[in-house]
Amino acid sequence: MIDIKWIRDNPETLDQALATRGASPVSKLLIELDEARRAHVKRLQDLQSRRNDASKAIGKAKGSGDEATAQTLIDEVATIKSDIQAGEAEERDLDAKLKKLLDGLPNVPLDDVPVGADEAANVEVRRIGDKPDFAFTPKEHYELGEALGLMDFDQAAKISGSRFNVLKGGLARLERALGQFMLNLHTDEHGYEEVQPPVLVRNDAMYGTSQLPKFGDDLFIGASMKGRAEQTDDVLSKHTRQADLERLKSGEIEVRDLVANAFEDAPTEEEYWLIPTAEVPLTNLVRESTMPADALPKRFSALTPCFRSEAGSAGRDTRGMLRQHQFNKVEMVSVTDDQSSQDELERMTGCAEEVLKRLGLHYRVVLLSTGDMGFAARKTYDIEVWLPGQDSFREISSCSVCGDFQARRMNARYKGEGDKQPRFVHTLNGSGVAVGRALIAVMENYQNEDGSITVPEVLRPYMGGVETIGGAA
RNA sequence: GGAGAGGUGGCAGAGUGGUCGAAUGCACCGCACUCGAAAUGCGGCAUACGUUAAUAGCGUAUCGGGGGUUCGAAUCCCCCCCUCUCCGCCA
Numbered sequence: 001m002i003d004i005k006w007i008r009d010n011p012e013t014l015d016q017a018l019a020t021r022g023a024s025p026v027s028k029l030l031i032e033l034d035e036a037r038r039a040h041v042k043r044l045q046d047l048q049s050r051r052n053d054a055s056k057a058i059g060k061a062k063g064s065g066d067e068a069t070a071q072t073l074i075d076e077v078a079t080i081k082s083d084i085q086a087g088e089a090e091e092r093d094l095d096a097k098l099k100k101l102l103d104g105l106p107n108v109p110l111d112d113v114p115v116g117a118d119e120a121a122n123v124e125v126r127r128i129g130d131k132p133d134f135a136f137t138p139k140e141h142y143e144l145g146e147a148l149g150l151m152d153f154d155q156a157a158k159i160s161g162s163r164f165n166v167l168k169g170g171l172a173r174l175e176r177a178l179g180q181f182m183l184n185l186h187t188d189e190h191g192y193e194e195v196q197p198p199v200l201v202r203n204d205a206m207y208g209t210s211q212l213p214k215f216g217d218d219l220f221i222g223a224s225m226k227g228r229a230e231q232t233d234d235v236l237s238k239h240t241r242q243a244d245l246e247r248l249k250s251g252e253i254e255v256r257d258l259v260a261n262a263f264e265d266a267p268t269e270e271e272y273w274l275i276p277t278a279e280v281p282l283t284n285l286v287r288e289s290t291m292p293a294d295a296l297p298k299r300f301s302a303l304t305p306c307f308r309s310e311a312g313s314a315g316r317d318t319r320g321m322l323r324q325h326q327f328n329k330v331e332m333v334s335v336t337d338d339q340s341s342q343d344e345l346e347r348m349t350g351c352a353e354e355v356l357k358r359l360g361l362h363y364r365v366v367l368l369s370t371g372d373m374g375f376a377a378r379k380t381y382d383i384e385v386w387l388p389g390q391d392s393f394r395e396i397s398s399c400s401v402c403g404d405f406q407a408r409r410m411n412a413r414y415k416g417e418g419d420k421q422p423r424f425v426h427t428l429n430g431s432g433v434a435v436g437r438a439l440i441a442v443m444e445n446y447q448n449e450d451g452s453i454t455v456p457e458v459l460r461p462y463m464g465g466v467e468t469i470g471g472a473a
Numbered sequence: 474g475g476a477g478a479g480g481u482g483g484c485a486g487a488g489u490g491g492u493c494g495a496a497u498g499c500a501c502c503g504c505a506c507u508c509g510a511a512a513u514g515c516g517g518c519a520u521a522c523g524u525u526a527a528u529a530g531c532g533u534a535u536c537g538g539g540g541g542u543u544c545g546a547a548u549c550c551c552c553c554c555c556u557c558u559c560c561g562c563c564a
Contacts, residue, residue, distance in 0.1 A: 038522095038523065038524095041522075041523060041533080042523065042524080042532095042533095044533080045522095045523065045524095045532060045533040045534085046532080046533090048532090048533060048534085049532060049533070051544080051545085052533090052545085054544070054545090055491075055544055055545045056491080056492055056545085057492095058491075058544055058545070059491035059492065059544095059545070060491085060492070062491075070544085071544095073544070074544045074545095075544085076544085077544040077545080078544065080544090081543095081544075419528090420528045421528055
């Protein structure tokens with residue numbers, strides 16, 4: 001959420017920022033709407049003020065037994081009443097319109113973010129390590145996994161459909177080892193507090209980190225605490241359109257049209273959602289609170305499953321487990337004051353990089369361009385790991401600073417010693433790192449000619465000392 | 474799933490239609506008293522929005538959230554959310 005007051009003062013800056021993200025200018029419309037809203041609020045408040053004065057006078061008059069004066073005043077206020085009610089309705093309407101527009105605005109990129117339409121404008125910042133040398137042609141992770149009999153997409157498809165996988169034996173354990181290793185690193189050495197958050201969250205939490213309202217349809221799987229039948233019942237009883245009942249009788253529409261319309265009208269406010277990333281529950285830990293400045297920075301880390309519908313990526317990365325509906329990820333979230341967030345982004349990216357360094361994986365850090373960044377981000381580093389089987393770099397982590405964008409939506413603030421007014425915190429999130437993709441990276445980089453996989457040194461304590469998965473048995 | 478209780482300022486806790494944005498106590502801040510402190514006394518102490526140079530004044534709204542009744546709602550009505558207790562079920 002961008003501050004409307006800031007927009008009033010910086011309309012050109014906003015429109016320029018939107019342009020870099022490929023969006024049309026809206027500042028003129030926003031400011032007009034805001035001015036109309038404020039003018040309306042002023043009028044309404046004047047009316048309310050008059051009503052309040054009169055009502056108090058009525059109380060006084062009645063108290064002193066002066067019924068005639070009271071009645072005169074009552075008649076006077078009665079005429080104001082309908083104006084106020086209409087005015088309140090209009091205020092709600094104007095508020096909703098403005099909020100809807102503001103909710104749709106992405107964050108303003110920082111000045112040092114490269115301007116560009118898409119990933120072609122991204123800038124490689126650094127490259128760490130070297131591509132491993134293979135005396136043979138390295139295989140892709142799913143070839144290795146399936147040959148080992150420890151990765152089964154057919155079974156997963158029978159149970160859950162496409163974009164799921166089943167890991168077994170050594171690979172299942174390797175995946176678990178990776179998650180444990182990462183979480184331990186961040187909690188033991190990087191100062192993050194370990195958290196086990198809910199993975200099913202409310203609408204408000206999704207709004208706070210700005211997955212909603214804009215990206216609900218495309219990205220996330222919704223859930224309801226109610227059974228399907230009860231839910232349908234509920235929607236139909238509350239939201240069936242009266243006109244549809246008539247049209248149904250006359251055969252103009254069918255039952256399914258009526259149902260579809262009812263669902264269209266039903267609000268989704270109190271739905272539950274499966275998190276697409278632990279960023280959502282971790283960031284929302286500070287929602288609706290004001291904390292002392294010396295409590296900052298707060299750093300949280302969690303290992304959770306993540307759920308994504310991948311609605312917009314049909315046909316991409318369909319083979320293997322690179323892009324799944326469900327995967328595990330270690331997430332880092334930092335909450336800082338308004339001065340430290342940019343430094344914190346560098347620090348956080350370093351924490352994610354440390355995971356790959358210790359795993360001995362080759363990677364590069366990329367600064368995303370304005371057109372490639374996420375909605376809430378002001379600046380984002382992607383970390384791309386080298387996958388020899390694919391012969392390419394693939395994203396394994398994404399670290400973003402969001403400024404006060406999410407804090408405004410969550411109403412998360414802090415107050416310094418001398419501050420009279422609380423300020424919004426700054427929030428950051430980053431993967432540290434995606435566990436499923438780390439498994440792919442380890443498999444492909446540590447593969448041997450016989451199809452076995454050497455376990456990286458740092459993971460062996462988590463593997464019961466196992467040094468190799470599969471192969472020479 | 475069944476039955477019940479409850480959500481009021483940082484905390485505790487009054488307030489069932491009219492000068493209530495809200496008694497009182499605690500906490501906190503300032504001042505007085507004191508060599509200093511404690512105790513005591515006096516005063517102050519919510520948030521958001523609008524207006525404004527102002528985090529000054531003024532106005533409006535806010536007693537879990539939203540709607541309604543009324544000239545007037547913390548108080549009455551409706552819907553929703555949350556918390557707690559007991560029983561049942563369950564990892």
